[in-house]
Amino acid sequence: MTDRRSFLKTSAVAVSVLALTQTGSALASGDSEYKGIVYTKENPGQWAKKVGSHAPVVTIEGSAVTVETKHPMSEAHFIVRHTLVLADGTVVGGAAFTSKDKPVSTYTLPAGYKGDLYATSFCNLHDFWLTEVKA
Numbered sequence: 001m002t003d004r005r006s007f008l009k010t011s012a013v014a015v016s017v018l019a020l021t022q023t024g025s026a027l028a029s030g031d032s033e034y035k036g037i038v039y040t041k042e043n044p045g046q047w048a049k050k051v052g053s054h055a056p057v058v059t060i061e062g063s064a065v066t067v068e069t070k071h072p073m074s075e076a077h078f079i080v081r082h083t084l085v086l087a088d089g090t091v092v093g094g095a096a097f098t099s100k101d102k103p104v105s106t107y108t109l110p111a112g113y114k115g116d117l118y119a120t121s122f123c124n125l126h127d128f129w130l131t132e133v134k135a
Helices: 002-018 021-029 045-054
Strands: 057-061 064-068 079-086 091-096 104-108 116-123 127-134
Touching: 045 116, 057 116, 057 127, 064 079, 064 116, 079 104, 091 104
Parallel strands: none
Antiparallel strands: 057 064, 064 104, 079 091, 079 116, 116 127
């Protein structure tokens, strides 16, 4: 239950932060008060050795966005959730995973959307990760 509470608290903070476009960029650059709460490829904090298996990888083909976390899944250690958020804070969608799932999710962007996208990945052991890309 503690992991779920921590996840919900961290998610609420991150989505609120992402609602402000400039703050999302600050997170990616490390110039944020959320350093050590939200991790990125550029700023992995204490999890520097975990970047390759925890930072979400985003692929965009037309209006389809695929988010993948290249993470092995086991009962003790797995990716719990993905979320895709637009620059204005609109949540495009989210996907929850169990230890038996492959951490891959697909979303459809609003028609004609061009701009920043924020993909998140939450690991039950290694916290909340963010990848920022442009659509």
